[in-house]
Amino acid sequence: xxxxxxxxxxxxxxxxxxxxxxxxxxxxxxxxxxxxxxxxxxxxxxxxxxxxxxxxxxxxxxxxxxxxxxxxxxxxxxxxxxxxxxxxxxxxxxxxxxxxxxxxxxxxxxxxxxxxxxxxxxxxxxxxxxxxxxxxxxxxxxxxxxxxxxxxxxxxxxxxxxxxxxxxxxxxxxxxxxxxxxxxxxxxxxxxxxxxxxxxxxxxxxxxxxxxxxxxxxxxxxxxxxxxxxxxxxxxxxxxxxxxxxxxxxxxxxxxxxxxxxxxxxxxxxxxxxxxxxxxxxxxxxxxxxxxxxxxxxxxxxxxxxxxxxxxxxxxxxxxxxxxxxxxxxxxxxxxxxxxxxxxxxxxxxxxxxxxxxxxxxxxxxxxxxxxxxxxxxxxxxxxxxxxxxxxxxxxxxxxxxxxxxxxxxxxxxxxxxxxxxxxxxxxxxxxxxxxxxxxxxxxxxxxxxxxxxxxxxxxxxxxxxxxxxxxxxxxxxxxxxxxxxxxxxxxxxxxxxxxxxxxxxxxxxxxxxxxxxxxxxxxxxxxxxxxxxxxxxxxxxxxxxxxxxxxxxxxxxxxxxxxxxxxxxxxxxxxxxxxxxxxxxxxxxxxxxxxxxxxxxxxxxxxxxxxxxxxxxxxxxxxxxxxxxxxxxxxxxxxxxxxxxxxxxxxxxxxxxxxxxxxxxxxxxxxxxxxxxxxxxxxxxxxxxxxxxxxxxxxxxxxxxxxxxxxxxxxxxxxxxxxxxxxxxxxxxxxxxxxxxxxxxxxxxxxxxxxxxxxxxxxxxxxxxxxxxxxxxxxxxxxxxxxxxxxxxxxxxxxxxxxxxxxxxxxxxxxxxxxxxxxxxxxxxxxxxxxxxxxxxxxxxxxxxxxxxxxxxxxxxxxxxxxxxxxxxxxxxxxxxxxxxxxxx
RNA sequence: GGGGCGGUGGCGGAAUCGGCAGACGCAGUUGACUUAAAAUCAACCGGUGGAAACACCUUGAGGGUUCAAGUCCCUCUCGCCCCACCA
Numbered sequence: 002x003x004x005x006x007x008x009x010x011x012x013x014x015x016x017x018x019x020x021x022x023x024x025x026x027x028x029x030x031x032x033x034x035x036x037x038x039x040x041x042x043x044x045x046x047x048x049x050x051x052x053x054x055x056x057x058x059x060x061x062x063x064x065x066x067x068x069x070x071x072x073x074x075x076x077x078x079x080x081x082x083x084x085x086x087x088x089x090x091x092x093x094x095x096x097x098x099x100x101x102x103x104x105x106x107x108x109x110x111x112x113x114x115x116x117x118x119x120x121x122x123x124x125x126x127x128x129x130x131x132x133x134x135x136x137x138x139x140x141x142x143x144x145x146x147x148x149x150x151x152x153x154x155x156x157x158x159x160x161x162x163x164x165x166x167x168x169x170x171x172x173x174x175x176x177x178x179x180x181x182x183x184x185x186x187x188x189x190x191x192x193x194x195x196x197x198x199x200x201x202x203x204x205x206x207x208x209x210x211x212x213x214x215x216x217x218x219x220x221x222x223x224x225x226x227x228x229x230x231x232x233x234x235x236x237x238x239x240x241x242x243x244x245x246x247x248x249x250x251x252x253x254x255x256x257x258x259x260x261x262x263x264x265x266x267x268x269x270x271x272x273x274x275x276x277x278x279x280x281x282x283x284x285x286x287x288x289x290x291x292x293x294x295x296x297x298x299x300x301x302x303x304x305x306x307x308x309x310x311x312x313x314x315x316x317x318x319x320x321x322x323x324x325x326x327x328x329x330x331x332x333x334x335x336x337x338x339x340x341x342x343x344x345x346x347x348x349x350x351x352x353x354x355x356x357x358x359x360x361x362x363x364x365x366x367x368x369x370x371x372x373x374x375x376x377x378x379x380x381x382x383x384x385x386x387x388x389x390x391x392x393x394x395x396x397x398x399x400x401x402x403x404x405x406x407x408x409x410x411x412x413x414x415x416x417x418x419x420x421x422x423x424x425x426x427x428x429x430x431x432x433x434x435x436x437x438x439x440x441x442x443x444x445x446x447x448x449x450x451x452x453x454x455x456x457x458x459x460x461x462x463x464x465x466x467x468x469x470x471x472x473x474x475x476x477x478x479x480x481x482x483x484x485x486x487x488x489x490x491x492x493x494x495x496x497x498x499x500x501x502x503x504x505x506x507x508x509x510x511x512x513x514x515x516x517x518x519x520x521x522x523x524x525x526x527x528x529x530x531x532x533x534x535x536x537x538x539x540x541x542x543x544x545x546x547x548x549x550x551x552x553x554x555x556x557x558x559x560x561x562x563x564x565x566x567x568x569x570x571x572x573x574x575x576x577x578x579x580x581x582x583x584x585x586x587x588x589x590x591x592x593x594x595x596x597x598x599x600x601x602x603x604x605x606x607x608x609x610x611x612x613x614x615x616x617x618x619x620x621x622x623x624x625x626x627x628x629x630x631x632x633x634x635x636x637x638x639x640x641x642x643x644x645x646x647x648x649x650x651x652x653x654x655x656x657x658x659x660x661x662x663x664x665x666x667x668x669x670x671x672x673x674x675x676x677x678x679x680x681x682x683x684x685x686x687x688x689x690x691x692x693x694x695x696x697x698x699x700x701x702x703x704x705x706x707x708x709x710x711x712x713x714x715x716x717x718x719x720x721x722x723x724x725x726x727x728x729x730x731x732x733x734x735x736x737x738x739x740x741x742x743x744x745x746x747x748x749x750x751x752x753x754x755x756x757x758x759x760x761x762x763x764x765x766x767x768x769x770x771x772x773x774x775x776x777x778x779x780x781x782x783x784x785x786x787x788x789x790x791x792x793x794x795x796x797x798x799x800x801x802x803x804x805x806x807x808x809x810x811x812x813x814x815x816x817x818x819x820x821x822x823x824x825x826x827x828x829x830x831x832x833x834x835x836x837x838x839x840x841x842x843x844x845x846x847x848x849x850x851x852x853x854x855x856x857x858x859x860x861x862x863x864x865x866x867x868x869x870x871x872x873x874x875x876x877x878x879x880x881x882x883x884x885x886x887x888x889x890x891x
Numbered sequence: 892g893g894g895g896c897g898g899u900g901g902c903g904g905a906a907u908c909g910g911c912a913g914a915c916g917c918a919g920u921u922g923a924c925u926u927a928a929a930a931u932c933a934a935c936c937g938g939u940g941g942a943a944a945c946a947c948c949u950u951g952a953g954g955g956u957u958c959a960a961g962u963c964c965c966u967c968u969c970g971c972c973c974c975a976c977c978a
Contacts, residue, residue, distance in 0.1 A: 284895060284972095291894060291974065298978085315978060328978090370976075395976040405978045413892090414976060495977060617973085687916075688903060693896095695903060704916040707931095714931090746907085754904070758915035765915090835911040840959055842911055880958055886910045888958045 074713040076677020080798040093187040095143040104140035106132040109611030113173040117180040128610040133794035137819040145585035146188040150197035156507040160539040166507040194584040196577035202509040203530030204594035210523040227257035261502040281645040288616040294495025297469030301488035314401040319474035322456040323429035324406040330398040331355040341376025355394040382487040416446035501573040506546040508571030516558030516565040545569040579626035606642040613647040649694020679796035687757035716803040722777025729773040730780040738827035838870040861887040
C-alpha cells in the first residue's frame with residue numbers, strides 16, 4: 002500500500018482559540034519528557050533498565066528482600082524477554098490444522114519507507130489484538146505481514162543520492178521488521194512476503210501473462226496523465242486535486258501521448274458493483290459505486306448531413322424530441338469532416354485553445370461554457386430535425402462517445418450553452434398542473450417530473466424522477482428505438498480501464514517481448530522471472546532507466562527466435578499488492594503463485610483491516626484481480642476479502658496530517674522505550690474511536706500507562722487473604738462477568754476503545770474488592786484469571802508475565818481459551834429504575850431484578866418524591882419501559 | 892454542482908431498541924505521603940443560581956413526532972472527505 006496521500010488543498014481552519022490550546026498542549030508535552038531524561042542519570046540507575054521508578058525498585062530490593070512481594074514494572078525487560086521466548090517456541094506459527102476452524106486476519110502491508118509510523122501502529126495494533134482474540138476463541142488464525150516494496154520513493158531517492166533502491170529498500174525492511182517485533186505482534190514471520198523479491202515478482206509477472214492470455218491486458222495509445230517531475234504516467238486515480246497535481250510530488254499533471262498497457266477492469270464493472278457476498282462498510286461500498294459510476298440509458302445514432310453515423314449516449318432518451326443541437330468534444334474524429342469552410346478557422350482556433358487548456362487549468366475557476374459552431378448539421382433520428390453541430394470543451398472525449406445530443410429545455414448545462422449562443426429551446430416534458438413551458442421564456446432548464454409533449458406518438462407519456470427502466474417514458478422510448486433500429490438500451494460507466502505501465506525502474510518488469518514480425522508476445526513462462534538488472538543509471542529522462550540500459554532490453558522473439566526487444570516499462574505497484582494476500586499463503590512456493598493446499602484451507606480472507614484511502618484504488622483493484630483470476634481458474638469464490646473494517650487517521654497534535662515537513666510526527670520507538678509496547682498498544686486502542694481516528698495527544702498516554710502500572714501493582718501484590726462479605730464477593734463476580742460480556746461484544750464489533758475502558762473499570766472495582774477483603778477468595782482468583790485472559794490480546798507481554806510468573810499458571814496465556822461469561826453471575830439482584838413525572842426524572846426506585854411490571858409500577862407510585870411531583874393528581878398514563886424506566890403522565 | 896461522513900464538558904470519547912446524557916481517561920483544583928520532586932493514594936471536576944438540600948438549563952441552530960429525542964422526521968448551519976462540465 003505504497004500510496005501516500007498528499008493534499009495541497011486548503012488546510013483545516015482551526016479557530017484562533019483552538020490553535021492556542023493546541024500550542025499550549027505541545028509545550029506541556031515537552032516538559033515531562035525533558036524532566037524524565039534528566040531524571041535517569043540523576044537516579045543513578047542503569048540507563049537502559051529501570052526507567053520506570055528506578056529509585057523505588059532499588060530501595061525495595063535492599064530494604065525488604067523477604068517481603069519482596071512487589072517488583073517494579075519494567076516493560077523494557079519483560080517485553081524483550083517474552084518476545085524472544087515466543088519466537089523460540091514458534092508460538093505464532095500458523096499451519097494448516099483441519100481440526101480447527103480457520104481465520105485469515107489480514108492487515109494492509111506497509112511501504113518500506115524507513116521507519117514505522119505511529120499510523121502503522123494505529124492500524125496494526127487493534128488488528129493484532131483482534132487476531133489474538135480470535136485465536137483465543139479457538140480459531141486457527143493466520144495473521145501475516147509483508148512489504149509492498151516496489152515504488153517511486155525508493156527510485157526518487159536513488160536519483161537523488163545514488164543508493165540503489167534494492168539496497169535501501171531491504172535495509173528499511175530490516176529496520177521495520179525489528180520495530181514490528183517490538184510491538185509484540187503475532188505476525189507469522191515465516192510467511193513474510195516482499196513484493197520486490199524475485200521469488201515474489203516472478204509471479205506478479207506470471208499473473209500479467211495470465212491476464213494477457215485472457216484478453217484482459219491490452220496496449221493502447223492514449224493521452225495519459227503525465228507527471229513531468231516523476232517522469233511517469235499516472236493512473237487516473239493518482240491525479241489529485243482541482244489543479245490536477247501528481248499524487249506523490251504535487252507537480253501539475255500534463256497530458257502526453259504514449260503507448261501503454263491497460264487491464265480491462267471495466268469488463269467487471271457490473272460485478273464490482275455487487276456487494277451482496279461481502280461485509281464491507283457502507284462508505285466503501287458507496288465510494289466504489291460512485292467511482293464506477295454506472296448510468297443507464299440508451300445509445301442513439303444520429304447522422305451527419307454526409308451520412309456519417311454519430312453515436313451518442315443519453316440517460317434521457319425520453320427527451321430526444323427536444324434535442325436542438327449536438328456538441329462534440331474538440332478532439333472528436335468527425336469534427337474535421339463536419340466543419341464548413343467558413344467555420345474552419347474558428348474551429349481550429351478553438352481546438353488549439355482546448356488542447357492548451359487541457360494541460361493545467363482546464364478545470365480552473367471559470368465555469369462559463371464556451372464553444373464554437375462547426376457549420377455542420379446532423380439529423381435527429383426520431384424526427385429528422387436538422388440540428389447544428391457545435392464543439393465545446395465541456396464535452397469530454399474520454400467519457401461516453403465524445404459527442405452529446407443537447408436538450409437545453411431539460412438539462413442545465415445544455416440550457417446555459419443554448420442561452421449563451423442563442424440556440425433553440427424546445428420543451429418536451431411538461432410539469433402537470435402548471436402553465437405550458439415556453440422555450441423562449443424559460444428561466445432555467447426543467448429537470449423534474451411531468452408528461453411528454455412535442456414528442457409525436459409519445460405525447461402524454463408519464464415521466465417520473467426515476468432512472469432507466471423504472472421510468473415509463475424512458476422505458477417506452479428505448480423499446481421503440483430498438484424497434485426502429487436507431488438506438489438501443491445502453492449502460493455507460495465513469496470507470497475506466499486500469500493503466501498499469503510505468504516508465505520506471507523500481508517495479509515488476511512487464512514480461513512482454515516485441516518482435517518486428519510477430520508483434521507483442523509474452524515471455525515464455527519457463528523463462529520467468531524477467532529480472533531487473535542491477536546496473537542501471539539513475540537519470541530522470543522521461544524514459545524508463547531500463548530503456549537506457551545497454552543490453553537488458555535485447556532478447557529474442559519467442560516465436561521466431563530473431564532479435565527482439567523487451568518491454569522496458571514496469572508495472573504499477575498496485576498490481577503487486579493486488580495479490581499479496583495469496584503470496585502469504587506460501588511465500589517460497591515455486592510451482593505457482595501459491596500452494597493450492599494452503600489456498601483451500603485459508604482463503605478467503607476473513608477480516609481485512611486498513612485505511613479507507615484505498616477504497617477506490619487497491620480495494621477495487623484486488624477485487625478485479627480476484628474475479629479475473631477466478632475466471633481463469635486460478636482462484637475460487639467471487640470475493641477475496643469477506644469482511645472489511647477501516648481505521649481512521651492519526652493526525653499530529655496540531656490536527657494536521659503527520660509529515661516530516663510539518664515536524665509533527667510522533668515516533669513510536671520513543672514511546673515504546675519510555676512506556677513499553679503494552680502501554681502504547683493500549684493507548685492506541687483507547688484514545689479514539691478506531692474507525693474515526695483523532696489528533697494525537699501525548700498527555701493522554703499517561704492514563705494508559707497508569708492503568709497498566711495499576712494492573713501490575715494489583716497482580717504482583719501479595720495481600721493476605723481477607724474476610725470479604727458475601728456481598729462483596731458476589732458483586733466482584735458480577736462485575737467480572739459483566740465486563741467479560743462487554744469486552745467480548747466489543748471485540749466482535751471492532752470497538753477497541755471501550756474494551757480498554759471496560760478493563761479499566763473492572764480494575765478499579767478489583768481494587769475496591771481487595772479493600773473489602775476479597776483477596777484470596779475463589780471469586781478473587783476467578784477475577785484474576787479472567788482479567789489476564791482479557792488483557793492478553795491488548796497487552797500481551799504484561800499479561801504473560803503476570804499469568805506465568807505471578808499467578809503461576811501454565812505458559813502461555815496466549816494459548817488459553819477465551820472465557821465464557823456466566824449469564825447468571827452477570828445478572829443484577831436489585832436494579833435502580835428512574836421514575837419520570839411529566840418527562841422529568843424525579844426519583845429512582847430500587848426493585849428486585851425479577852420484579853414484574855406491576856410491581857415496578859406500584860413501587861414507583863409509592864415513592865414519596867414522585868407523589869409530591871404528582872401533586873395529588875391521578876396519573877393519566879403510567880408507562881413502564883421494560884426494566885429501564887417508569888414514566889408517569891399527570 | 893453531486894455523493895459520503897461528522898458536530899456531545901477545557902480535551903479524547905461513552906451512551907444495544909427512542910428510556911437516568913457525560914461511562915472510562917486526559918487536563919485541572921484541593922488534600923495525604925515526601926526535606927523536595929516524581930510516583931502513588933483520597934476528594935472534587937458541564938453551565939447558572941444556592942451555604943446546602945435542591946431547582947433550572949445543556950448533545951451545532953430552529954421546528955416536528957412521542958409519555959420520553961444525542962438517537963427518528965423536516966429546515967438551516969458549520970467542518971471534514973470523495974467525486975465533479977458525467978450527457
